[in-house]
Amino acid sequence: xxxxxxxxxxxxxxxxxxxxxxxxxxxxxxxxxxxxxxxxxxxxxxxxxxxxxxxxxxxxxxxxxxxxxxxxxxxxxxxxxxxxxxxxxxxxxxxxxxxxxxxxxxxxxxxxxxxxxxxxxxxxxxxxxxxxxxxxxxxxxxxxxxxxxxxxxxxxxxxxxxxxxxxxxxxxxxxxxxxxxxxxxxxxxxxxxxxxxxxxxxxxxxxxxxxxxxxxxxxxxxxxxxxxxxxxxxxxxxxxxxxxxxxxxxxxxxxxxxxxxxxxxxxxxxxxxxxxxxxxxxxxxxxxxxxxxxxxxxxxxxxxxxxxxxxxxxxxxxxxxxxxxxxxxxxxxxxxxxxxxxxxxxxxxxxxxxxxxxxxxxxxxxxxxxxxxxxxxxxxxxxxxxxxxxxxxxxxxxxxxxxxxxxxxxxxxxxxxxxxxxxxxxxxxxx
Amino acid sequence: xxxxxxxxxxxxxxxxxxxxxxxxxxxxxxxxxxxxxxxxxxxxxxxxxxxxxxxxxxxxxxxxxxxxxxxxxxxxxxxxxxxxxxxxxxxxxxxxxxxxxxxxxxxxxxxxxxxxxxxxxxxxxxxxxxxxxxxxxxxxxxxxxxxxxxxxxxxxxxxxxxxxxxxxxxxxxxxxxxxxxxxxxxxxxxxxxxxxxxxxxxxxxxxxxxxxxxxxxxxxxxxxxxxxxxxxxxxxxxxxxxxxxxxxxxxxxxxxxxxxxxxxxxxxxxxxxxxxxxxxxxxxxxxxxxxxxxxxxxxxxxxxxxxxxxxxxxxxxxxxxxxxxxxxxxxxxxxxxxxxxxxxxxxxxxxxxxxxxxxxxxxxxxxxxxxxxxxxxxxxxxxxxxxxxxxxxxxxxxxxxxxxxxxxxxxxxxxxxxxxxxxxxxxxxxxxxxxxxxxxxxxxxxxxxx
Numbered sequence: 023x024x025x026x027x028x029x030x031x032x033x034x035x036x037x038x039x040x041x042x043x044x045x046x047x048x049x050x051x052x053x054x055x056x057x058x059x060x061x062x063x064x065x066x067x068x069x070x071x072x073x074x075x076x077x078x079x080x081x082x083x084x085x086x087x088x089x090x091x092x093x094x095x096x097x098x099x100x101x102x103x104x105x106x107x108x109x110x111x112x113x114x115x116x117x118x119x120x121x122x123x124x125x126x127x128x129x130x131x132x133x134x135x136x137x138x139x140x141x142x143x144x145x146x147x148x149x150x151x152x153x154x155x156x157x158x159x160x161x162x163x164x165x166x167x168x169x170x171x172x173x174x175x176x177x178x179x180x181x182x183x184x185x186x187x188x189x190x191x192x193x194x195x196x197x198x199x200x201x202x203x204x205x206x207x208x209x210x211x212x213x214x215x216x217x218x219x220x221x222x223x224x225x226x227x228x229x230x231x232x233x234x235x236x237x238x239x240x241x242x243x244x245x246x247x248x249x250x251x252x253x254x255x256x257x258x259x260x261x262x263x264x265x266x267x268x269x270x271x272x273x274x275x276x277x278x279x280x281x282x283x284x285x286x287x288x289x290x291x292x293x294x295x296x297x298x299x300x301x302x303x304x305x306x307x308x309x310x311x312x313x314x315x316x317x318x319x320x321x322x323x324x325x326x327x328x329x330x331x332x333x334x335x336x337x338x339x340x341x342x343x344x345x346x347x348x349x350x351x352x353x354x355x356x357x358x359x360x361x362x363x364x365x366x367x368x369x370x371x372x373x374x375x376x377x378x379x380x381x382x383x384x385x386x387x388x389x390x391x392x393x394x395x396x397x398x399x400x401x402x403x404x405x406x407x408x409x410x411x412x413x414x415x416x417x418x419x420x421x422x423x424x425x426x427x428x429x430x431x432x433x434x435x436x437x438x439x440x441x442x443x444x445x446x447x448x449x450x451x452x453x
Numbered sequence: 454x455x456x457x458x459x460x461x462x463x464x465x466x467x468x469x470x471x472x473x474x475x476x477x478x479x480x481x482x483x484x485x486x487x488x489x490x491x492x493x494x495x496x497x498x499x500x501x502x503x504x505x506x507x508x509x510x511x512x513x514x515x516x517x518x519x520x521x522x523x524x525x526x527x528x529x530x531x532x533x534x535x536x537x538x539x540x541x542x543x544x545x546x547x548x549x550x551x552x553x554x555x556x557x558x559x560x561x562x563x564x565x566x567x568x569x570x571x572x573x574x575x576x577x578x579x580x581x582x583x584x585x586x587x588x589x590x591x592x593x594x595x596x597x598x599x600x601x602x603x604x605x606x607x608x609x610x611x612x613x614x615x616x617x618x619x620x621x622x623x624x625x626x627x628x629x630x631x632x633x634x635x636x637x638x639x640x641x642x643x644x645x646x647x648x649x650x651x652x653x654x655x656x657x658x659x660x661x662x663x664x665x666x667x668x669x670x671x672x673x674x675x676x677x678x679x680x681x682x683x684x685x686x687x688x689x690x691x692x693x694x695x696x697x698x699x700x701x702x703x704x705x706x707x708x709x710x711x712x713x714x715x716x717x718x719x720x721x722x723x724x725x726x727x728x729x730x731x732x733x734x735x736x737x738x739x740x741x742x743x744x745x746x747x748x749x750x751x752x753x754x755x756x757x758x759x760x761x762x763x764x765x766x767x768x769x770x771x772x773x774x775x776x777x778x779x780x781x782x783x784x785x786x787x788x789x790x791x792x793x794x795x796x797x798x799x800x801x802x803x804x805x806x807x808x809x810x811x812x813x814x815x816x817x818x819x820x821x822x823x824x825x826x827x828x829x830x831x832x833x834x835x836x837x838x839x840x841x842x843x844x845x846x847x848x849x850x851x852x853x854x855x856x857x858x859x860x861x862x863x864x865x866x867x868x869x870x871x872x873x874x875x876x877x878x879x880x881x882x883x884x885x886x887x888x889x890x891x892x893x894x895x896x897x898x899x900x901x902x903x
């Protein structure tokens with residue numbers, strides 16, 4: 023009675039890697055406090071990232087470093103489950119910038135390191151969407167040597183940085199194949215790669231009104247950060263708990279290649295500054311940012327093992343605008359209080375919302391304070407909150423629909439150190 | 454400096470306090486209100502055939518019978534109404550009738566029948582199976598599904614039909630004719646052949662006192678014909694007459710009997726749900742062995758077996774013909790495939806057309822009784838080109854498609870969970886109920902061999 027029968031090729035597995043806006047916008051805690059609007063203002067070394075064209079404004083040698091604690095809370099509701107919580111832990115991206123004045127008044131040389139893109143998400147092992155994603159994480163490190171030059175002093179300065187990126191990711195999901203021993207198998211992918219790009223900016227203070235007791239100025243800035251195409255040539259996937267009769271297609275381990283494009287970002291910003299020296303300073307900022315997510319169009323995995331079905335997932339993301347408004351009030355050159363708001367458009371169209379990083383257009387609120395502990399050392403604290411709901415959002419390529427709620431609290435602390443400012447200052451009083 | 458620090462000491466606590474207030478992080482969704490709407494689930498009764506009984510892998514066995522779609526519907530109803538009594542099924546014991554499984558032999562995944570002398574062992578008929586009736590006869594069951602039953606076996610329109618149905622269901626012990634082994638959990642009364650009074654399937658329905666029912670009868674009124682390769686299965690009961698076990702049930706007869714079934718089920722005012730007959734030619738039994746997969750010409754006997762010709766596109770070779778082709782060398786010009794193993798083009802067309810006619814009857818009569826319909830015909834069509842659910846690829850292919858069990862006719866556990874969800878959706882929609890859907894990822898597809 024034995025029947026010879028060959029099972030055909032199993033349908034390709036798609037890998038829904040990082041289907042969510044995974045940009046990390048907290049690259050300075052001054053900026054974060056002010057809704058992230060920082061392209062038209064240059065007050066610390068984080069302009070290496072936000073607009074290297076503005077470094078002219080920084081005298082001497084200045085350092086800015088900071089840590090961010092991202093605390094995400096995401097819940098889902100599906101037809102079958104009333105509530106599912108992500109088990110994602112906190113993320114702690116950091117940044118460090120240096121800007122130094124060399125040779126003459128007009129030249130700055132600087133360096134920056136930060137994590138511009140990244141995300142991580144995880145779920146309980148047995149959750150409903152485990153065949154889409156179980157755990158996922160992406161980390162990127164950007165290294166940016168930078169030169170800035172004030173061609174026309176305050177009227178026009180430019181800056182450019184070379185960006186080297188190293189990134190790594192891991193991704194784990196269930197494979198819906200049952201054997202006697204296991205209800206389903208697992209695929210664990212990991213890979214790393216690097217990419218090169220650049221960051222260029224222009225900065226200008228076209229208008230400055232200097233009166234006896236106050237100064238009013240208008241600054242504008244433009245910045246463009248090029249896309250970063252990361253080739254993942256050395257990817258590896260481990261398949262575990264796979265029925266041994268299907269090991270041809272899902273071997274213990276095989277390599278893969280893929281690539282991931284981190285999108286280009288273009289920003290324009292304007293800053294209005296009113297200052298009564300030694301009394302009060304007020305900055306009002308507006309930034310418009312365009313993130314070119316459409317470059318993230320397809321995610322393909324090409325497996326080394328010939329029998330493992332290759333995977334290609336269309337992403338079809340959209341370019342988005344973000345509006346950012348920020349306010350800074352500095353009292354007696356000592357303490358600054360900041361607030362901001364940003365209106366974020368989601369790059370993810372309907373039908374492409376994935377459970378690991380659901381997104382929706384939303385408005386976020388930020389606050390911050392800065393304290394000049396000494397003339398050379400200052401500390402910034404920032405807080406950002408974003409919250410949204412996205413009811414009945416689908417990921418049509420995976421046949422998954424859920425309602426989402428996400429609240430993200432982001433806390434930041436940064437420290438700024440400067441010396442060698444060519445400016446007469448009173449010696450710090452030590453009491 | 455002192456002043457500055459005092460200012461800072463004042464501002465910092467305010468900053469931290471406002472953070473604490475703002476940073477509420479509750480994202481959890483409240484549990485939805487669940488209820489069974491306008492239906493009374495105190496006595497849910499399901500009627501139907503093998504699909505309803507929980508048959509799969511060409512067998513009835515305990516593990517998967519527990520996941521029959523009526524049992525799954527009841528499980529979800531109970532979430533909406535915890536007072537609902539347990540849903541009782543006539544459970545097979547252990548391996549029950551025995552069932553198919555897959556083995557990995559010579560690098561090929563091979564379906565094995567339970568009576569296979571080499572590999573069948575652990576999957577063969579349970580020792581209790583021959584006397585199963587001794588274990589299950591008696592109690593009132595909620596699941597009245599009977600593998601193999603056609604709608605037309607539910608009631609006899611004349612004495613001959615009653616005799617035939619009784620023989621089909623209960624056999625004739627005195628003549629040593631076996632009845633339907635899957636029908637042994639019910640009492641069928643006395644044989645009308647011996648002038649006794651039978652108990653018919655509709656009688657069981659009427660006496661079930663159902664407060665809610667699901668009725669998925671009718672599949673075998675087409676499937677029986679199709680799985681016999683269009684053979685009508687003529688057989689003779691001595692002194693009574695000749696019957697056709699697998700002819701397409703005539704539309705008029707189907708109409709009359711479906712009406713009787715709905716009348717019996719609703720006798721106490723029960724509400725319920727009916728389901729249509731899927732296109733039987735969409736199931737793997739008919740679509741797995743193709744000229745393309747065989748890679749060679751196949752000779753077949755057409756119609757009743759009188760003419761032979763080369764199989765062409767549109768002739769559906771049964772999955773069960775594979776053994777004959779591969780092991781016994783059939784399908785050549787000198788030894789064509791018997792007509793019972795091929796649903797030839799014309800027969801397939803007849804089966805398809807007849808399905809549409811019967812479905813029209815189901816829809817019409819259901820409407821007459823105010824009973825909503827789960828259109829399984831349309832639902833199976835949506836899987837023909839393949840789709841994904843919760844990240845799982847699902848289509849109608851044999852073994853790998855994820856929906857069907859190894860017999861190529863009945864769903865696997867995941868397939869049954871999807872069926873149950875379709876019933877629940879219709880119940881929710883039609884009766885204002887809010888019964889939660891099943892997380893289908895909790896139910897497996899076929900078990901691949903190690």
